[in-house]
Amino acid sequence: MNIGSKGEKTRGDIVNCAKRLFYEQGYEGTSFSDIVEASGLYRGNIYHYFKTKDEILKAVIGQHFEEFNDLLVKWDKQDIDPREKLLAFSTVIIGRQGELVEYGCPIGSLNTELAKDRRDLQHAARSLFDLFRDWLAVRFRELGKGEEAEALALHLLGRAQGIAVIAHVYQDEALLKSETAQLRNWIEKL
């Protein structure tokens, strides 16, 4: 398949469509027919690009990974100190407030769903956590945290996940903001 071909566009349309549906309805909660309807394509057409629904999910996870990675690379190119980068991370949480409150954290909720009964797919989804964990650990090392860096990265990830879960469960934007402010305060005092 050539770059810029029609096929590549169609494939990308399928992935972006599925990415939104999986986020809003969950993976199991989204049927193949949902993807057919939302994309406006024909069933057979989608199966031409992806042999199974699982393959679509893997492509969706790859798409998430690319987007988040681009964001992290963008921050790294900016000449700001590590603490500012950590604060930028904490801001991502409330970046799309409405979406997070309505559908939860796209990474956390996907992993939580898949870890129940599709651990094979969860291993793929976990790569999204790894991406942030590794990036955060480097930032903490730059802050002089040395051996603590890895633990601090996981701690920060956990704090962010906890905030996302509670804000999602209670559909509460104010709670999301106040908890995020506390997290930013924790970063600033480090």
Place this chain on the structure above:
Amino acid sequence: MNIGSKGEKTRGDIVNCAKRLFYEQGYEGTSFSDIVEASGLYRGNIYHYFKTKDEILKAVIGQHFEEFNDLLVKWDKQDIDPREKLLAFSTVIIGRQGELVEYGCPIGSLNTELAKDRRDLQHAARSLFDLFRDWLAVRFRELGKGEEAEALALHLLGRAQGIAVIAHVYQDEALLKSETAQLRNWIEKL
């Protein structure tokens, strides 16, 4: 239906069976046939007690509520100071370490799943969060936290959820323990 009748036992068997399956496989991930097989009952027999699968889930949520409530009442009857009670709460998190690492927090993962596309059922599941939130708020008020009490209760709930998500995603008991120790430390310094 009379107390102690055979029907009540059968009904209880169905609920306990479904409770375990919903926890281990998720609600959507558990089929009616799974409940039939695991309980050893006949399809029609189960439908005799519950009109729909949703009704089974509501009964399961009620069962969770009763068990957690009994636990909180038990703690309240013990003559220990509020801080000790908060520490007891933090210990519940690691109470069944293996289970939490393997299947996640039963309350959090259920709410996260249902919030995606079954918000009606999630409202029922949220009552489990409310149970702990209210109990924690009273404990913080007893600690003299006044108006902060409600926010502290939600903060602690979020911290616990974050720890559960990360420990579950990474299947890491050591992480669960170290993060819980940090949380206990936070409580002791309050």
Place this chain on the structure above:
DNA sequence: GTCTATATATTGATAGAC
């Protein structure tokens, strides 16, 4: 209250004409 048989819709997936 127990047990069997079946209805009906939806699922993910395939075959093959164009």
Place this chain on the structure above:
DNA sequence: GTCTATCAATATATAGAC
């Protein structure tokens, strides 16, 4: 690469004899 038709399995749910 597009489009239609359909498959086999599984889902929840129901009817009704015993």
